[in-house]
Amino acid sequence: MSAGLTERRQAILKLVIQEFVETACPVASETLVRKYRLNVSPATVRNELAALEELGYLTHLHTSAGRVPTDAGYRFFVENLMERTALPLAEQRTIRHQFYQVRGELDQWIQLAGAVLARTTQNASLVTPPRSAEPLRFRSLELIAIHDTMALAVLVFHGGIVKQQTVTLDAVRSAEELRRAAARLSDYLADQTLSGIEETLARPPEQQTLMLSDFERGLVEMLVRAMQTFEEQSREQIHSDGLIEMLSQPEFIPALVREDAERAVERLRRALEILKSGRGLGTLIPQVLASDGVQVIIGGENSADEMREYSVVLARYGVENAIAGVLGVIGPTRMAYPRSISTVRYISSLMSDLLAELYNVESRISEGEALEE
Amino acid sequence: MSAGLTERRQAILKLVIQEFVETACPVASETLVRKYRLNVSPATVRNELAALEELGYLTHLHTSAGRVPTDAGYRFFVENLMERTALPLAEQRTIRHQFYQVRGELDQWIQLAGAVLARTTQNASLVTPPRSAEPLRFRSLELIAIHDTMALAVLVFHGGIVKQQTVTLDAVRSAEELRRAAARLSDYLADQTLSGIEETLARPPEQQTLMLSDFERGLVEMLVRAMQTFEEQSREQIHSDGLIEMLSQPEFIPALVREDAERAVERLRRALEILKSGRGLGTLIPQVLASDGVQVIIGGENSADEMREYSVVLARYGVENAIAGVLGVIGPTRMAYPRSISTVRYISSLMSDLLAELYNVESRISEGEALEE
């Protein structure tokens, strides 16, 4: 047929996608004409739809069932047709207020970000904790007595990263003993990375600048172990939320999708595995960490077969040259991309602001409008 | 007809339940005879099945489809027919070893407990963090410098409960300033509950034993807020895991359950809500906290309609008179109760041991067989 993506065809493509995203039903030529009051006949639309199909932006499930967008169709929509709106101000305000309620607690920010993303997009969300690209660099150790024989070790790393770990002691230790041991070790190992610490410890006795007591040696071992597991964990950790929200999408309701019903469950299992373990996301997270702006991955565009039915909208958040994480939304390819994108953009910039505040100077403990712009 | 649960009927009931739990298919008289080599004819079994049905332990979906246990049937099985085996030693060892790997970290224990419960029972698990029945009682505050204007506040409460919170400071403070402020507040507020602290602060100036600086006042506000949210949160918090495992149960695979397929999704949504928010569990958690041993709640026995299709196996864990939580398994009423019960029993006693170690004297930091019996 005739080549070229004329204006009118683009307009029709846009309508098809909007309609399909809204209703989840294949869209027919007549529906378009009626619902959007087009000044042409269904037959004309049909011709255009056929052209769009030939161009690869739409498909047919079978002869005679409306058109459905392909991945390429969504891609074109996201790239060229979509209006880039920001999240409504009222909604922004509500969200900001919720974050304000839990100020000072990174874990809660992460959880809240996930919840908000899920709720406003009606899809599942994922958030990775912010992390420095650098290896962990030890800064100081504090030991806080909790019991006679139990203490809390608080490991502080450069970049404001903190890890706590309970330690059972080999004997009753006074607070003073704890303080001294912590100070000695903080001094001894300050500013070193995990491998640096291991090197220091491996030096022959005559090169050691400090003789460690058995107690202190035990603490260092704990420290090393904690750093190891911490680095491993934070590399992979993904928080997710919004399963229930995503489950309310018609794709997961067998009766609505006229379809195997088996596939609905299979689809769900896949989503669960992606959300739980990140399997299927492949190298996406590092990629997003290395790029700016909101990234949209539609269907099987970028990764394994497992993701073929899902789209992902991700963005980096964090503080330049210090710390960064990824957050975003995952759901069926039939997704309200404009809304997802604007939500992800807003939440990521909000999280970035919050983190920046933690890292900067102007904020204060004494309440107030810390989070207002 | 004839009344009474004869030996033989009990034996048959047991077989029906075992068979149904294994296969998820209604069990027929002939199947029983063939598979278990009964020395009676199918007709005899049929008579017994009819009697068991009249007694309320079995049902019929329709004339001519095998028997299915009722809630009462499961209940009788759990109470009287089931062998109470312990978890195989090899499995115990594996589990113990996994816990040993993450010694010292309560959060990880909780997560691990959930994962192990889910994996060994092939159902979903839930774990509430251990908590004291008493209100939080403040013990001490530590402030650890992280940045120029950022510190980590570590709040230590009686019972070894610890909460960390990031604090942004109103000005640059030296480590010494932080230390002194923390020490003063620790002293001032030591051993008080939340309401006690609020009272202390509300006293008129002339009764105050300590003049607080603005900085210290800000810290106290943070402290109060943290205690409030902490108490609220820990009251409701439920960790869950094993959705994927539970999803592999035939109840969630519409093609296997000859059934609406709609219901499978609805069922799943319910499970999700229960696991996420604890809704539907009602007063179950407090009840279990107040009782010893493993509690089994079958179907709608104890609570709302939402739980009608699920059974729950729960147990308390913790340290007598100090701290306690609840952990357990949730899944379709067609559940391998013996296995669930023995797993829950084992994990709860393991968690109790681990917590007891944290609270007691004999353990040591220096590696070794801390977790072996």
Added chain:
DNA sequence: CTTTAGCACTCTCTACTAGAGAGTGCTAAG
């Protein structure tokens, strides 16, 4: 060359029917 009306064609969905299969419940004999 584009648009449109008309119409045949394709494919799904629903309802209906019939027959096979599974398993029970009943009856009557051992």
Added chain:
DNA sequence: CTTAGCACTCTCTAGTAGAGAGTGCTAAAG
């Protein structure tokens, strides 16, 4: 009390027909 035999019930499957939806094509109109 047990059991063989058999009728009965209910599900499941397959097949058929008709309605409905929507397209693709053709030919005429603008």
